[in-house]
Amino acid sequence: MINIILFGPPGSGKGTQAALLVERYGLEHVSTGDLFRREIGNGSFLGKQAQQYISRGELVPDEVTIGMLRQKVEAHPEAEGFIFDGFPRTVAQAEALDRLLDEEGTAVHVLLSLEVDDEEIVKRIKGRAVVSGRPDDADEGVIRHRIAVYKKETAPVFEYYERQGKSHRVNGIGSIEEIFRRLCAVIDHTLPTGSVSP
Ligand code: AMP
Numbered sequence: 001m002i003n004i005i006l007f008g009p010p011g012s013g014k015g016t017q018a019a020l021l022v023e024r025y026g027l028e029h030v031s032t033g034d035l036f037r038r039e040i041g042n043g044s045f046l047g048k049q050a051q052q053y054i055s056r057g058e059l060v061p062d063e064v065t066i067g068m069l070r071q072k073v074e075a076h077p078e079a080e081g082f083i084f085d086g087f088p089r090t091v092a093q094a095e096a097l098d099r100l101l102d103e104e105g106t107a108v109h110v111l112l113s114l115e116v117d118d119e120e121i122v123k124r125i126k127g128r129a130v131v132s133g134r135p136d137d138a139d140e141g142v143i144r145h146r147i148a149v150y151k152k153e154t155a156p157v158f159e160y161y162e163r164q165g166k167s168h169r170v171n172g173i174g175s176i177e178e179i180f181r182r183l184c185a186v187i188d189h190t191l192p193t194g195s196v197s198p
Helices: 014-025 032-042 045-056 062-074 091-103 118-132 140-154 156-162 176-190
Strands: 002-007 028-031 081-085 110-115 167-171
Touching: 002 014, 002 156, 014 028, 014 081, 014 176, 028 032, 028 062, 032 045, 032 062, 032 081, 045 062, 045 140, 062 091, 091 156, 110 156, 110 176, 118 140, 140 156, 156 167, 167 176
Parallel strands: 002 081, 002 110, 028 081, 110 167
Antiparallel strands: none
């Protein structure tokens, strides 16, 4: 199994690149943001719990997020691996992910961090709001709060995996194709030959 964490601040292009990587490497895409939005759309209890945090640009509590992630991973025993997009966002989530994958006899292989500066992020997310219809994309105050939460709570996850020798920074500025090529170059150089099926 090959497990990739696609990392980076909100609006750094994780969702766009995850869709391309899934196609190339035949992995299962797990986006906790998408899972929460689906729950909100279904009007479920989990969705109602999550919505209050998401609308303020806060993180959904770890217990809720980790439980949902575990269910998603366990629902795909046939998967050749996963691309985690928007998870883990705290060190506690990273530790829980490591334990979960260890139970499955596997591990995180590589963390790819898309590097994009704050002003570019704000510009991109405001542009995306027009098509995404996401209330958390439409409000500049909420966008800036999400960036602050990323720096405080999520950025330490990079160092957590760096200590395991797994973290890589990738320039997230450029065309979608250029950024995709940069990500593939790191994946292809990092993973053992023959472990992925491009
Ligand atoms: P995203 O689509 O990844 O930008 O996520 C949208 C929102 O969902 C975030 O701003 C958080 O409120 C919530 N969320 C998504 N993933 C997580 C996570 N791993 N931990 C906590 N909250 C999350």
